[in-house]
Amino acid sequence: xxxxxxxxxxxxxxxxxxxxxxxxxxxxxxxxxxxxxxxxxxxxxxxxxxxxxxxxxxxxxxxxxxxxxxxxxxxxxxxxxxxxxxxxxxxxxxxxxxxxxxxxxxxxxxxxxxxxxxxxxxxxxxxxxxxxxxxxxxxxxxxxxxxxxxxxxxxxxxxxxxxxxxxxxxxxxxxxxxxxxxxxxxxxxxxxxxxxxxxxxxxxxxxxxxxxxxxxxxxxxxxxxxxxxxxxxxxxxxxxxxxxxxxxxxxx
Ligand SMILES: [Zn+2]
Numbered sequence: 001x002x003x004x005x006x007x008x009x010x011x012x013x014x015x016x017x018x019x020x021x022x023x024x025x026x027x028x029x030x031x032x033x034x035x036x037x038x039x040x041x042x043x044x045x046x047x048x049x050x051x052x053x054x055x056x057x058x059x060x061x062x063x064x065x066x067x068x069x070x071x072x073x074x075x076x077x078x079x080x081x082x083x084x085x086x087x088x089x090x091x092x093x094x095x096x097x098x099x100x101x102x103x104x105x106x107x108x109x110x111x112x113x114x115x116x117x118x119x120x121x122x123x124x125x126x127x128x129x130x131x132x133x134x135x136x137x138x139x140x141x142x143x144x145x146x147x148x149x150x151x152x153x154x155x156x157x158x159x160x161x162x163x164x165x166x167x168x169x170x171x172x173x174x175x176x177x178x179x180x181x182x183x184x185x186x187x188x189x190x191x192x193x194x195x196x197x198x199x200x201x202x203x204x205x206x207x208x209x210x211x212x213x214x215x216x217x218x219x220x221x222x223x224x225x226x227x228x229x230x231x232x233x234x235x236x237x238x239x240x241x242x243x244x245x246x247x248x249x250x251x252x
Contacts, residue, residue, distance in 0.1 A: 016239035017044030018224060019246045020217035021183050022104070022138060022163045022207035024049055025068065026058035034210075035065055038217040044243065045252060046217050049104050049138060049163075051075035053085040063098035069252055071103035071138050076114050079122045086122065090129050100250040102130045103138025104163055107151075110142045120151065127155050136249050138163050145171060152180075159249060161205055164213070169198035176203035181249055183207045186219040188226055196230045201241040205249075 020038065025031040025048040038046060045067045050056030056072035063070035072089060074082045093099045105126045107119050130137045136159035141148040145167040152160060152175075161181040165172060172182050172195045183205040184192060196204065206223045208214030228238035246252075 016042065016236050017243055018042060018206070018220050018239055019045045019047070019243050020208050020210075020220045021047050021161060021181075021205040021246045022049055023047070023210045023214070023217055024051075024055065024212060025062045026055050027211050031062055032065070034216050035068060039067070041218045041221065043217050043220065045069060045246075047071060047100065047138075047246070047250060047252075051104050051140075052078040053082040056085065056089075060092065060096065060099060063096070069098050069100045069250065071101040071136075072099055073102040073105045073126050073138075074122060075104050075140050076106065076108035076111055076119050076123075079114055079118055083122050086125050086129070089126070090133060093133055093135060100252055101136040101138055101159075101161075102126050102133075103136075103161075104140040105137055106140035107144035107148050108140065108142040109144040109147075116147075120147070123151060124155060127151070127157055131155075131158065134158070136160055140164070141166055149175065153178075161246075161249060163207060164209055165192075165195060167195070169194040172203075173198050176200070181205045181245055184223055184227065185209050186214040186223050193230055196227055201227075201231055201233065201238060202245060204242055205246050206242055 028034045047069045048059045048062055050059045050072040059070035074085055105123055139160055139162045161183050163183045164185045165182045176199050186208050206220040208217050208219040210216050224239050228235045
């Protein structure tokens with residue numbers, strides 16, 4: 001806790017602005033408080049993510065808040081029941097500037113009940129919409145990174161952020177070379193450290209996946225501190241580059 005406070009002060013002292021590139025504000029008990037606290041800690045913007053029809057609709061509403069943006073889409077868990085929502089995504093994104101991408105979408109092979117072929121089909125459908133609209137996708141991958149990489153290459157995805165990246169450093173580098181962002185969650189591990197080491201700062205985003213993983217969007221501050229340490233960079237320089245990466249990808 002003490003550490004969190006010192007990073008919090010650091011972010012204010014250096015005047016840097018951070019972005020939580022992926023969280024689920026609709027799952028907070030009171031998202032207005034979460035947004036207010038984040039703002040006070042120097043979080044410039046928050047990108048909240050859909051994944052089902054319900055969470056996508058909730059995210060659209062929450063994106064009315066200042067400096068909050070949303071991505072909407074159907075994740076593998078929703079492929080069986082919510083796949084018809086996919087046909088509505090294009091119209092919603094087209095008419096709302098605060099909806100800045102399609103996500104989270106992808107493959108989750110830890111959900112054995114959801115047929116892999118169905119997963120690929122709905123994933124690709126959403127990729128095609130993103131390409132047509134020229135918006136980024138936010139990729140969810142669990143136990144499926146090889147197939148996810150195959151699909152984004154085969155369907156020539158232009159803009160993507162790999163949320164909660166589960167791959168290794170070789171895969172991370174390969175994706176970074178294609179211009180995608182690799183998003184680092186607030187959990188330190190030696191594999192993640194190798195991934196960060198292999199990447200240039202210009203390919204990195206930070207996220208909290210809160211409240212599912214992190215407690216709040218403020219947790220990105222600690223992750224940026226960790227990345228700065230690994231990259232032997234100042235907190236301020238790392239924060240600046242990481243924030244620019246996310247602003248550029250989502251055009252915010
Ligand atoms: Zn998530």
